[in-house]
Amino acid sequence: xxxxxxxxxxxxxxxxxxxxxxxxxxxxxxxxxxxxxxxxxxxxxxxxxxxxxxxxxxxxxxxxxxxxxxxxxxxxxxxxxxxxxxxxxxxxxxxxxxxxxxxxxxxxxxxxxxxxxxxxxxxxxxxxxxxxxxxxxxxxxxxxxxxxxxxxxxxxxxxxxxxxxxxxxxxxxxxxxxxxxxxxxxxxxxxxxxxxxxxxxxxxxxxxxxxxxxxxxxxxxxxxxxxxxxxxxxxxxxxxxxxxxxxxxxxxxxxxxxxxxxxxxxxxxxxxx
Amino acid sequence: xxxxxxxxxxxxxxxxxxxxxxxxxxxxxxxxxxxxxxxxxxxxxxxxxxxxxxxxxxxxxxxxxxxxxxxxxxxxxxxxxxxxxxxxxxxxxxxxxxxxxxxxxxxxxxxxxxxxxxxxxxxxxxxxxxxxxxxxxxxxxxxxxxxxxxxxxxxxxxxxxxxxxxxxxxxxxxxxxxxxxxxxxxxxxxxxxxxxxxxxxxxxxxxxxxxxxxxxxxxxxxxxxxxxxxxxxxxxxxxxxxxxxxxxxxxxxxxxxxxxxxxxxxxxxxxxxxxxxxxxxxxxxxxxxxxxxxxxxxxxxxxxxxxxxxxxxxxxxxxxxxxxxxxxxxxxxxxxxxxxxxxxxxxxxxxxxxxxxxxxxxxxxxxxxxxxxxxxxxxxxxxxxxxxxxxxxxxxxxxxxxxxxxxxx
Numbered sequence: 001x002x003x004x005x006x007x008x009x010x011x012x013x014x015x016x017x018x019x020x021x022x023x024x025x026x027x028x029x030x031x032x033x034x035x036x037x038x039x040x041x042x043x044x045x046x047x048x049x050x051x052x053x054x055x056x057x058x059x060x061x062x063x064x065x066x067x068x069x070x071x072x073x074x075x076x077x078x079x080x081x082x083x084x085x086x087x088x089x090x091x092x093x094x095x096x097x098x099x100x101x102x103x104x105x106x107x108x109x110x111x112x113x114x115x116x117x118x119x120x121x122x123x124x125x126x127x128x129x130x131x132x133x134x135x136x137x138x139x140x141x142x143x144x145x146x147x148x149x150x151x152x153x154x155x156x157x158x159x160x161x162x163x164x165x166x167x168x169x170x171x172x173x174x175x176x177x178x179x180x181x182x183x184x185x186x187x188x189x190x191x192x193x194x195x196x197x198x199x200x201x202x203x204x205x206x207x208x209x210x211x212x213x214x215x216x217x218x219x220x221x222x223x224x225x226x227x228x229x230x231x232x233x234x235x236x237x238x239x240x241x242x243x244x245x246x247x248x249x250x251x252x253x254x255x256x257x258x259x260x261x262x263x264x265x266x267x268x269x270x271x272x273x
Numbered sequence: 274x275x276x277x278x279x280x281x282x283x284x285x286x287x288x289x290x291x292x293x294x295x296x297x298x299x300x301x302x303x304x305x306x307x308x309x310x311x312x313x314x315x316x317x318x319x320x321x322x323x324x325x326x327x328x329x330x331x332x333x334x335x336x337x338x339x340x341x342x343x344x345x346x347x348x349x350x351x352x353x354x355x356x357x358x359x360x361x362x363x364x365x366x367x368x369x370x371x372x373x374x375x376x377x378x379x380x381x382x383x384x385x386x387x388x389x390x391x392x393x394x395x396x397x398x399x400x401x402x403x404x405x406x407x408x409x410x411x412x413x414x415x416x417x418x419x420x421x422x423x424x425x426x427x428x429x430x431x432x433x434x435x436x437x438x439x440x441x442x443x444x445x446x447x448x449x450x451x452x453x454x455x456x457x458x459x460x461x462x463x464x465x466x467x468x469x470x471x472x473x474x475x476x477x478x479x480x481x482x483x484x485x486x487x488x489x490x491x492x493x494x495x496x497x498x499x500x501x502x503x504x505x506x507x508x509x510x511x512x513x514x515x516x517x518x519x520x521x522x523x524x525x526x527x528x529x530x531x532x533x534x535x536x537x538x539x540x541x542x543x544x545x546x547x548x549x550x551x552x553x554x555x556x557x558x559x560x561x562x563x564x565x566x567x568x569x570x571x572x573x574x575x576x577x578x579x580x581x582x583x584x585x586x587x588x589x590x591x592x593x594x595x596x597x598x599x600x601x602x603x604x605x606x607x608x609x610x611x612x613x614x615x616x617x618x619x620x621x622x623x624x625x626x627x628x629x630x631x632x633x634x635x636x637x638x639x640x641x642x643x644x645x646x647x648x649x650x651x652x653x654x655x656x657x658x659x660x661x662x663x664x665x666x667x668x669x670x671x672x673x674x675x676x677x678x679x680x681x682x
Contacts, residue, residue: 150301178459
C-alpha cells in the first residue's frame with residue numbers, strides 16, 4: 001500500500017489537508033510548519049511551489065509566492081526541502097502543487113528523479129486540465145506518484161465521469177468558482193455538486209478553495225471525505241513572516257499558528273492527541 | 274477561415290494546437306467557459322447572418338474597408354521595394370483592435386452573456402472594448418496594470434468617459450501580464466454571466482484562433498486591394514508583433530501564397546541588454562496565460578517582465594500561431610529596437626504626413642530594412658496597425674532626452 005492510500009482514504013473521518021507555500025517566508029519555517037501541521041492531525045501536506053504568475057490563486061497565496069521568490073525559491077529547491085521535512089519526522093504524504101511551466105522547465109525526468117529521492121507522493125498541477133494531462137498522468141502512474149485532479153461546480157457530468165474514472169489519490173473538488181482564498185459562502189450548488197462527484201468517483205473526495213472555519217468543515221462533513229485549507233493558513237504565516245524568519249521568534253510564531261489551527265479549523269475530533 | 278482552421282487541425286491532430294504550440298493550460302474552473310466559448314464561436318462563425326452583422330458594423334461604425342496606400346515618397350527615399358500601407362490607423366478608435374472587439378462582443382451577446390471584461394496594456398484594446406460596450410449597451414470592466422494606469426492616463430480617462438470601469442491591478446508587477454492574470458481570475462469567478470474579450474492572439478484555445486479570425490479581415494481586404502492596385506500579390510507582408518493580433522490578421526490571408534512574411538518584435542534597448550520584449554529571439558518554450566509558446570523566463574521558469582518603448586508590444590509571450598510560423602519557417606521574425614522604431618516613426622511623419630503608433634513603427638522599421646534589399650519593381654505591404662496620437666508624450670520625452678544628451682556630449 002502506498003503512503004498516499006495509507007493516509008488518504010475513505011475510512012478517515014474528515015481528512016485535513018493543509019497547503020503552505022514552500023520557502024514562505026524561508027526554508028526553515030516551511031520545515032517547522034510541516035511538523036506543526038502533522039502534529040495538528042494533517043492527513044497529507046500540499047506544498048505549493050512559488051510562481052510569478054499563479055493564475056488559480058487569490059491574493060493571499062500570490063503574496064506568499066512573492067515572499068518565497070524574493071529569496072529565489074525554485075521547484076528543485078522545494079523538492080529537496082521535502083527531504084529536510086522527512087528528516088524532521090514528517091511521515092504524511094507530501095503533494096507538490098506546481099504550475100505547469102515550472103515543471104516543464106525542470107523537465108519531467110528530473111522531476112521524477114528528485115521526487116523519488118525526496119519521497120514525494122503526489123503532484124497537483126492547477127493549470128493542467130484533464131485534456132492536457134494525460135501524458136503526465138501516465139508518467140506519474142509509472143513512478144508511483146498520484147496526479148491529483150480537480151473538478152469544479154461548472155464541470156459537466158460527462159467530464160466529471162471522465163476525470164473521476166482516471167483520477168489518482170483523491171479528487172480535489174473546488175468549492176466555489178474563481179481563485180483560492182477565504183470566502184464566507186460556498187457556491188450555491190456545492191452540495192449537489194459533491195453528490196455528483198461521489199457518484200462519479202470511488203476515490204476519497206476532498207473540498208478546497210475558501211475554507212477557513214470549523215463551521216464550514218462541519219457543513220461539509222456529510223458530503224466529503226476531507227477538506228483542503230490554503231489561504232486561511234498562509235494568511236497566518238504572512239502575518240508572522242518576519243518573526244518566522246527570525247530564529248529567536250520563530251518558535252513563538254509557530255505556537256500561535258498551531259493554536260490558530262486548533263481553534264479555528266479542525267473538526268472537533270481532530271484536536272491533537 | 275474555416276478551411277484553414279480545419280487544415281491546421283488536421284496537421285496537428287490536436288484541437289487548438291498549432292504544431293506543439295497553443296492548447297488549454299488553465300484551471301479546471303475555466304474549462305467549462307472555454308468549451309462553451311469554443312462551441313459558441315464555431316456556431317457563430319458558420320452562421321452567415323452573424324458574419325454579415327459583424328461586417329456591417331465594421332463598415333458603418335469603423336469605416337471599413339480601410340484603404341491600402343502607396344508610400345511614394347517613402348519608397349523613393351530608400352530606393353528599394355515599393356512600400357504599401359494597410360491603414361488600420363484609420364479605424365474608429367485609431368487601431369485594428371476594434372475589429373476583434375466588435376466580433377467578440379457580438380459573440381458574447383449571442384451567447385447570452387450580460388457583461389464583458391477585458392485586459393489592456395497601453396489601453397488601446399481597453400478603449401476598443403469600452404467603445405463596443407457603449408455601442409452595444411453592455412457593462413464593461415477593464416483590467417489594467419497599476420503601472421500602466423499611471424503611464425497611460427489619457428487612455429484611462431477615455432475608457433472611463435466611455436462608461437467602462439477601469440480596475441487597476443497591483444499584483445505581480447502591475448503590467449499587462451498581471452492584468453491578463455487578473456482578468457482570467459475574475460472571469461473564473463464570474464464565468465456564468467461574463468464574457469472575457471481577449472485583445473490578442475494569445476491565451477488558451479479558442480482565443481488565438483478566434484482573435485485571428487476576427488482580425489483576418491485586415492489581410493483579406495489588403496490582399497484584394499493590392500491586386501486591384503498593382504495587379505499582383507505583394508512580394509512581402511510585414512507587421513509588428515507583441516501578442517501578434519494585427520500580424521496574424523495580415524498574415525492569414527497570405528499563408529498559402531508565395532508572399533514573404535515578416536514580423537517585427539520589440540527589441541527595446543537591444544536584445545543583449547535584457548531590456549526588450551523579443552520573445553522569439555530570446556525566449557524559451559513554456560506556458561503563459563494558458564498557451565504553450567515561446568516566452569521570456571528565467572532558468573527556473575519564472576516569467577520575466579519585458580520592456581519596450583511601445584506599451585502594446587510589451588508582452589513576455591507571443592501568440593502560439595506565430596511560434597508555429599516561426600518554427601516552421603513560414604514567417605520570419607526580427608527584433609527592432611526602440612531607436613529604430615522612433616526613426617521609422619519620424620520618417621513616416623515627415624515623408625507621408627502619417628504619425629504611426631509606436632507599435633506600428635516597429636513593423637514599418639522592419640519593412641524599410643527589407644525594402645532596401647528588394648528590387649524597385651517589388652512591393653512590400655505593411656500593416657499600419659494604429660495611429661500615434663496616443664504616443665506623442667512618449668515621443669516628446671525621448672526626443673527631449675536625445676537633445677539634452679547630444680548637448681552634453
